[in-house]
Amino acid sequence: xxxxxxxxxxxxxxxxxxxxEGYENILGKTHAxxxxxxxxxxxxxxEVNRPEYVFLAAAKVGGIHANxxxxxxxxxxxxxxxxxxxxxxxxxxTKNFFF
Numbered sequence: 001x002x003x004x005x006x007x008x009x010x011x012x013x014x015x016x017x018x019x020x021e022g023y024e025n026i027l028g029k030t031h032a033x034x035x036x037x038x039x040x041x042x043x044x045x046x047e048v049n050r051p052e053y054v055f056l057a058a059a060k061v062g063g064i065h066a067n068x069x070x071x072x073x074x075x076x077x078x079x080x081x082x083x084x085x086x087x088x089x090x091x092x093x094t095k096n097f098f099f
């Protein structure tokens with residue numbers, strides 16, 4: 001089980017629920033460990049780990065001021081993250097994808 005964004009509000013809640021239900025096979029990578037905007041890195045991670053279940057809760061966030069100041073950059077990065085993870089799920093035949 002891979003939770004993209006496991007340190008954020010939504011991702012950490014998903015992780016808590018899964019652990020409470022007894023799941024132990026949970027993968028999480030910080031942005032420093034895996035930049036989801038880099039397709040080759042995402043594909044490499046999926047090729048090595050082959051997660052059967054993927055939760056996409058990752059996003060570039062920066063608060064109201066940053067979002068208002070750099071809206072295009074935030075949208076672009078978040079679409080890259082979305083597309084890279086969805087594509088990797090398809091390529092590596094993830095059983096279930098939750099977005």
